[in-house]
Amino acid sequence: MSASFPLPYRIRHSKKAKHLRLVARPEGIELVVPSAVSETRALAFLHQHRDWAERKLSEMRSITAQLQPFQRLENGSTLPFQGREVPLLVREHAGRKPQVQYDGRFLVSVPAGSSENQQHLTLSALFDWAKAWIREQAETIVQRHATRFRLYPRQIRVKRMRSRWGSCGPRNDINLNWLLAFAPLSVLEYVVVHELCHIRHRNHSADFWKLVAQHLPGYAAERLWLRRNGAALLRRFE
Ligand SMILES: [Zn+2]
Structure with missing residues (x-):
């Protein structure tokens, strides 16, 4: 894997491949290059699909990351979401129904003075x-x-x-x-x-x-x- 590009990647030359192709692997992106295609063109292709590659890698990392085993469901703790731990904020509000908003953190509003x-x-x-x-x-x-x-x-x-x-x-x-x-x-x-x-x-x-x-x-x-x-x-x- 090369470290010069912001994403870890590796070039694999292939005689069988007909088109340039990106494959996401846990250790980085594999760039499959057919014999007729130059490395310069292959790298331009990787740059062009960088958003896709970043998204795939972060998906892959979230699947390999271990979930934290125990956290209480309370204000100031975190919740696992989309492969990350995100902040959980719990507050009381005047409404009678509990509400949840998500904006990068979970904001839970629960009725004030409830017996539960x-x-x-x-x-x-x-x-x-x-x-x-x-x-x-x-x-x-x-x-x-x-x-x-x-x-x-x-x-x-x-x-x-x-x-x-x-x-x-x-x-x-x-x-x-x-x-x-x-x-x-x-x-x-x-x-x-x-x-x-x-x-x-x-x-x-x-x-x-x-x-x-x-x-x-x-x-x-x-x-x-x-x-x-x-x-x-x-x-x-x-
Ligand atoms: Zn089944």
């Missing part, structure tokens, strides 16, 4: 927020993947689930665990795709995993994230 404890109110406010957020994201993800093999869910529901990240019912209703809002976005995408693939295969056979890989060739990283961080994620929102 603040942590409980914060948790339920975040649940409502996460539900709406996941629905919106899931819609985009479904649009991206469903048409390819005609895997259309009847509806998507976001729920509190203790032991699963998602499920697909016999009538193709997909349920998603609300805590996926606090996992990296590519993990949510993986879970949605996993459940979409159950519309075709109601099992975890080799054919099922082949179908998942056709949608998301690199899904192993997201599976690993859930295996490594799933328990910590559940614990943080207990």
Whole structure:
């Protein structure tokens, strides 16, 4: 990997490649250069696609970063979001309903003088927020993947689930665990795709995993994230 460009990258010359291509890998960007293309042109291509490359690398880093195991849900602590820890601010307000705003930090407003404890109110406010957020994201993800093999869910529901990240019912209703809002976005995408693939295969056979890989060739990283961080994620929102 070279360090001169702001992004770590490596050039791979390929006789088989027909076009210039960028591949994101955990250690940096791989620039695949066909024999007919000069290095100068290849580097210009990398510069041109720098935004894409930066986004892919940061996605990849968020998938390899370990989730902090324990943080209380209270003012001044943090919440995991999009692969980073972001500040959590909790304050009391005059309204009767809890509210959540996100502007790079989570701002939770809970009713003043309520008999319920603040942590409980914060948790339920975040649940409502996460539900709406996941629905919106899931819609985009479904649009991206469903048409390819005609895997259309009847509806998507976001729920509190203790032991699963998602499920697909016999009538193709997909349920998603609300805590996926606090996992990296590519993990949510993986879970949605996993459940979409159950519309075709109601099992975890080799054919099922082949179908998942056709949608998301690199899904192993997201599976690993859930295996490594799933328990910590559940614990943080207990
Ligand atoms: Zn499954």
